Amino acid sequence: MRSHSRVYLLLAAVMAVANVVLGALLVAQFRSSQQKAPSHHHNHHQKKPTPIPIGGLPQVNSHPDWLPPEEWRTEIFRLHEIYGEEPVGTAKEAWLSLIPKGKGFIVVKNDTELPNMPGLRHPEHEQHACVAIFHQLHCLYITYAAYWNARAGNFDDIPPEHLIHCWDYLRQSIMCAGDTSLEWVHRLDSPPGETSGWGFQHTCKNFDAIFDWAESHRYTETVEID
Known part of the structure; x- marks a missing residue:
């Protein structure tokens, strides 16, 4: 009986350690993804709009007042x-x-x-x-x-x-x-x-x-x- 009890205790200890390790890995992965996300979000907002040609101009980001309207x-x-x-x-x-x-x-x-x-x-x-x-x-x-x-x-x-x-x-x-x-x-x-x-x-x-x-x-x- 005592030998069986010791085996059960050993298995329980191994499972507990495995759960702790798995939990630590999940937390580390979550933190890593959180650190990458802001960088991607920042780059998305910093991306410059694609200029478009208007009225013979090479490339502009908005319509100049001195050009005819383009409606x-x-x-x-x-x-x-x-x-x-x-x-x-x-x-x-x-x-x-x-x-x-x-x-x-x-x-x-x-x-x-x-x-x-x-x-x-x-x-x-x-x-x-x-x-x-x-x-x-x-x-x-x-x-x-x-x-x-x-x-x-x-x-x-x-x-x-x-x-x-x-x-x-x-x-x-x-x-x-x-x-x-x-x-x-x-x-x-x-x-x-x-x-x-x-x-x-x-x-x-x-x-x-x-x-x-x-x-x-x-x-x-x-x-x-x-």
Whole structure:
């Protein structure tokens, strides 16, 4: 009986020691995980936001006040035939209505800190610039006007080098914007397998907001598109 009692006591002692060791290991592991967690949490909050390109800037973290607004809205493209009619009367007025006073040329005062950008001359007391969308509309109008001039037999009213400039400028502008909206093709379309581009949804910058901003920051009173 005594030998059995001693065995039971020895087993109990071994189990007690094992429990103590196991408990110590669990506590050590818990403390180790707690020490690592704050470091991970700290790094998460210290991570800098990814800069995004805005208005031709290399990379910025917020929208500068001296750049046009970048608001977005959904538009459905539809045909407006007036923009393809001969550029006289109401058709010419429709095109002119797309250009703000000042022709899209704006001023940035010298109290605004500007980054280093291609084409920017810092020593000047104020900076002048053209908002690209209005340059693009000007170029589109020039090619459209050249078409109507050619139909009337006038091939020299718009210099060829101006047209070549506009075609390549528009090519690069379209590729830069990279509109990836899907224009669905249906087998009943005419011609089949093609698309007119009308009736499809696009995510667009708010043109009205850009127009108003450019007009309020203009430095001339010019009202023209050609």
